[in-house]
Amino acid sequence: MKKLWDTFFNGIINENPTLRLVIGMCAPLAVTTAVANGFWMGIAVIFVLTASNILISALRKIIPEQIRIPIFVVIIATFTTVADLSLKAIQPDIHAKLGVFVPLIVVNCIIFARAEAFASKNNVLLSTVDGLGMGLGFTLALIVLATIRELLGNGSWWGIKLLPASFEPAIVMILPPGAFVTLGYLLGGLNLLTGKTGEN
Amino acid sequence: MADKNFLPNQGELLVSSSPHIRAKETVDWLMWQVVIALLPAVVISVYFFGFRSLFIMMVGVASAVITEAIVQKALGKAITISDGSAVVTGLLLAFNVPATAPWWLVVIGSVFAIAVVKQTFGGLGYNFINPALTARAFLLAAWPQYLAGNFPLPLDSITGATPLAILKGTAAGTLPSYMDLFLGNVGGVLGETSALALLVGGLYLIWQKVIDWRTPAAFIGTVAVLTWVFGGRGGLFTGDPLYHILAGGLMLGAFFMATDYVTSPVTPKGRLIFGVGCGVITVLIRLWGGYPEGVSYSILLMNLLVPFIERWTAPRVYGVQTVRA
Numbered sequence: 001m002k003k004l005w006d007t008f009f010n011g012i013i014n015e016n017p018t019l020r021l022v023i024g025m026c027a028p029l030a031v032t033t034a035v036a037n038g039f040w041m042g043i044a045v046i047f048v049l050t051a052s053n054i055l056i057s058a059l060r061k062i063i064p065e066q067i068r069i070p071i072f073v074v075i076i077a078t079f080t081t082v083a084d085l086s087l088k089a090i091q092p093d094i095h096a097k098l099g100v101f102v103p104l105i106v107v108n109c110i111i112f113a114r115a116e117a118f119a120s121k122n123n124v125l126l127s128t129v130d131g132l133g134m135g136l137g138f139t140l141a142l143i144v145l146a147t148i149r150e151l152l153g154n155g156s157w158w159g160i161k162l163l164p165a166s167f168e169p170a171i172v173m174i175l176p177p178g179a180f181v182t183l184g185y186l187l188g189g190l191n192l193l194t195g196k197t198g199e200n
Numbered sequence: 201m202a203d204k205n206f207l208p209n210q211g212e213l214l215v216s217s218s219p220h221i222r223a224k225e226t227v228d229w230l231m232w233q234v235v236i237a238l239l240p241a242v243v244i245s246v247y248f249f250g251f252r253s254l255f256i257m258m259v260g261v262a263s264a265v266i267t268e269a270i271v272q273k274a275l276g277k278a279i280t281i282s283d284g285s286a287v288v289t290g291l292l293l294a295f296n297v298p299a300t301a302p303w304w305l306v307v308i309g310s311v312f313a314i315a316v317v318k319q320t321f322g323g324l325g326y327n328f329i330n331p332a333l334t335a336r337a338f339l340l341a342a343w344p345q346y347l348a349g350n351f352p353l354p355l356d357s358i359t360g361a362t363p364l365a366i367l368k369g370t371a372a373g374t375l376p377s378y379m380d381l382f383l384g385n386v387g388g389v390l391g392e393t394s395a396l397a398l399l400v401g402g403l404y405l406i407w408q409k410v411i412d413w414r415t416p417a418a419f420i421g422t423v424a425v426l427t428w429v430f431g432g433r434g435g436l437f438t439g440d441p442l443y444h445i446l447a448g449g450l451m452l453g454a455f456f457m458a459t460d461y462v463t464s465p466v467t468p469k470g471r472l473i474f475g476v477g478c479g480v481i482t483v484l485i486r487l488w489g490g491y492p493e494g495v496s497y498s499i500l501l502m503n504l505l506v507p508f509i510e511r512w513t514a515p516r517v518y519g520v521q522t523v524r525a
């Protein structure tokens with residue numbers, strides 16, 4: 001049981017894909033202009049990651065070593081298509097805003113990394129928990145990034161105006177430079193909090 | 201050594217064997233020389249844009265200095281606000297906003313310049329791009345309503361287009377005369393309008409050997425040649441180089457921003473390349489780009505190329521030969 005919890009929290013804190021491993025950075029930088037975008041992007045990734053982890057883990061004994069990458073691609077692409085079309089049906093507005101970044105989950109580094117490093121070596125239960133933890137870590141990172149950016153760049157959170165009308169939003173925060181600056185300070189701040197600075 | 205702020209990590213310096221040559225140039229001396237050289241532009245700006253201009257400049261300097269002190273205190277570093285570098289950054293940032301800018305815009309710009317661009321990367325000497333210009337670019341992207349479009353016209357409470365916007369045809373208005381451009385009697389941001397004041401300050405810095413003549417000469421020369429060749433509407437060689445030199449932020453950029461020690465090359469040849477590159481990008485933006493003025497972006501882009509320019513132009517060490525196999 002402890003191993004399950006450890007695996008779960010590993011993806012959220014110690015090996016948070018966005019804020020710790022800093023992999024698959026395309027979507028976190030591009031879609032976090034609004035909290036709703038970040039949330040739905042995270043949900044799509046949780047689904048694809050968990051589902052492909054389960055399937056790859058279940059098939060791990062019969063996947064030939066030499067052609068494992070093409071097989072991973074087929075599995076991940078299948079679930080990405082499911083996620084893409086489902087999102088289009090449930091949240092057409094959000095789907096339009098996320099644009100190409102939902103189909104791009106298929107080449108997302110995080111999902112490949114978990115398939116290769118975890119799901120193909122561990123049992124189905126552990127892989128499920130790992131997919132959920134990693135996906136949740138990704139989603140939380142996106143929501144934190146998007147909260148800062150939407151609040152400063154638009155004065156709102158999930159579309160609700162929080163700051164008074166006299167606040168003039170800094171448009172730069174919802175433009176690409178705002179994403180890089182915010183991410184840089186988040187990474188630095190997390191390293192500072194956890195004592196992982198350059199010296200040690 | 202008396203020059204306590206000569207290098208940031210003084211305690212780690214080793215004393216080499218003699219001769220110990222001492223120069224009068226310390227960081228403090230250089231930075232206060234720049235402040236002196238900026239004073240004519242300050243005076244002209246207050247004359248043309250009123251005391252609102254002085255207020256904006258004081259807000260810029262004060263917020264830059266306070267931010268530097270707070271960040272250095274928080275990071276446990278020695279507080280070096282007396283070296284004047286934050287004063288220069290705050291003043292140059294204030295020079296880059298129009299007199300109508302709200303005071304909080306200047307404060308945010310100063311905080312961004314000092315805290316994000318300068319201190320995050322290690323403080324004076326470690327920032328890879330010009331703090332004041334980066335803050336200007338940040339403010340322009342964040343609140344374009346205050347930094348683009350119409351600017352206050354001098355000696356007047358109305359606003360109008362800048363000469364370069366009129367020249368480009370993106371705004372209506374009559375072009376000011378050469379004399380108005382030279383003296384600074386045109387619309388624009390606080391510090392850029394008076395070519396005369398900036399020229400006086402720039403020549404003072406060159407005379408005091410604070411800045412190298414190569415960067416501004418190459419920068420302004422390139423803009424002059426390229427606007428003469430390509431700037432006219434009637435074909436090649438019909439442009440008006442004098443107008444392009446006097447209008448916009450070219451003087452301010454060429455003398456005070458492209459010559460920033462930290463973010464420009466140290467080699468003489470490198471400085472020429474840097475100036476020419478700034479000139480080319482400025483003209484590209486002015487003549488064919490989306491903005492009427494390109495001085496700030498040209499300097500920022502060339503700042504990023506400085507490590508490469510220095511690698512290309514590194515002088516050969518005396519007595520060292522490359523061995524060919």
